[in-house]
Amino acid sequence: MLLITFFFFSLVAPAVGAPALAYITNQGNDTVSVVDLESSKIIAQIPVGTKPVGVAVSPQARRVFITNVESGNVSVIDTETNKVLTQIPAGVSPVGITTKADGSTFYVADWFSNRILVIDAISGKQLRAIEISKAPAGLMLSRDEKVLYVANRDSNDVAFIDTSTGAILSRIPVGTHPFGIALSPDGTRLYSVNVWSNNVSVIDTASRKVVATIPVGDHPYCAALNADGSRLYVSNTQADTLSVIDTANFRTIATMDVGATPEGVGYSAERNQVYVASWMENEVTVVDAATNKVVAHIPTGKESRAFGPFILENR
Template identity: 25%
Template sequence: MRHKKKMAAAALIVSILLGGCAMETKEQAKARLAAGGGKTGEASATVQTDAGKLTAVQFYVPSEKENNLSVIDVPTGKVVGTVKLSEAPSTVVFSSTMREAYAANMNSSTVSIINTQTLKVTKEVPVGPMPHGLALSPDNKTLYVAAVADQFIYLVDTKEGKEAGTIDLGTGAKTNYLSLFGDKLYVSDHENNKVYVVNVKTKQTVLTIPTGKTPRAVKVSDDGKKLFVPSAGDGTLEIYNTQDGKLESKIAVAAGATDVVIAEDGLSAVVTSMEGNAATFVDLATGKPIQTINDLAGARHISYNRQQTKAYVTLSGSNEVAVIDTQTRQIVERIKVGATPHGIQIKALPGIGGSC
């Protein structure tokens, strides 16, 4: 019996690898089998047809005009499910367990809490006007919500499913996108051309960084030492030192710089440009653009797959997600989603979908 189980497990791993999306590494498989455990993943055919599987590697894409969220299966590149949301959903984030997702609904001034297994909204949480950027604390207990129409960051208690206070950035401030690293929350202000650095423990602004025109989706490097700011009005990617807020470099990209993803080795990045309808590959070591991909209508937000071999870009102008091969820097696929796609976020448990 034990021999048959080992043979079945081996066959499962082979079928997964042939399906183009390894659901666990060989090392993980050996450790699991040595411990006498059962299977942790499903064959790719099952993942392709069951959007609620926790082991499924997917992208969630909110669509503003259709008030829903498209679930894209990464191995097949197909939309395998949808979630009905409130008005004008913009961005989405996942809990570390991938069991919950949180979507900001701009026109209804709410955050939807989504059960990723049932693909149903379990609760609608009222927050400030026009919620947009989201960041979730590492312990999954606090969701930080930027509201474009006022000066506050709204805190949502995810367990209770209700607002649990605010962080006031001061009269005239406008909150847009968020990036959380340790106890520091980085908040872009697209109207006042600033990034606020907030200590989430004290709820106080500890540093204000003047930026280029219209800063958008800010990101922090993996080591927390650099802040990346796409400046839409200047068509640049700006890089700041997080300790003192000083500008280290500025890289020209297409007009309307919107979002950025940084490679794990810290040597390269890809910047989307909504108004410029483009995505620009940049060399962070030399501070120069490498190549720009055009004809990406309303290129908005971007996310890597797990291996960073592909970059997925939401195209608000064509209702698609463009898939770019990061080695050849060519568009290899276009996936039709809901009208006016906005944000995009990958759903993948650690150790699952390692080759996706």
């Protein structure tokens, strides 16, 4: 039934002018809040697995994938109905997640097992398990989907993995306890957010070397880039702030107060706004990217995390 449903929706034309949505994981009450970014209102509260953390979206497949770290599975959400289609087993402690653009395959960071799981989204079958460094967290695919980038928190490196073979191509030392990562729109720079060293490592994806290190706030966690990659937004969990970085010169150009313990960060190109999930405030803070000013606070669920690119656009 899952196979039929998947392909049925992949052939449905997207709604014309449909507003962008944000899918916010709420670890404290096992839900995902769906936020209509045009109205800044919650349009659905979706029950998922236990302790949801990570988010990956596929506009092409009309799917959102949610990691549930305590129940050890991934909830697959249909974005047309905002209902869970299925729960797919995903190791012991799934945290980070990313998906191919077509939604056919997703990759999960199995935190305590120190491995990456490659899973067929249609059948739910595990295709491969890749042994990796300690405590894998943030995941991203290269723009051509040939390389998987993995932030390994407890080994202080970022791994490059060949997606066709599962071979580890490189391990790049970064700062202390890398967690979130973000990839520039052109795919040439990977940004590693290093929690304990309070900085961001900038990796050249061609040379696989760190080319810059950017100081940010206390205990940075996640990052997102704007549409042209000229601005990097970094959440600082212990400072309750968001750092705005000019990526041309790797300098912080603004720092603003957001909600308490900010974690996940997303950017909407449609609205030119930044969205920050705040764990202790149970809300999303909205920042106008043109002015770097906070313009709204949206109540969500308990202990909002939203780890990963959580905004669905072009649907």
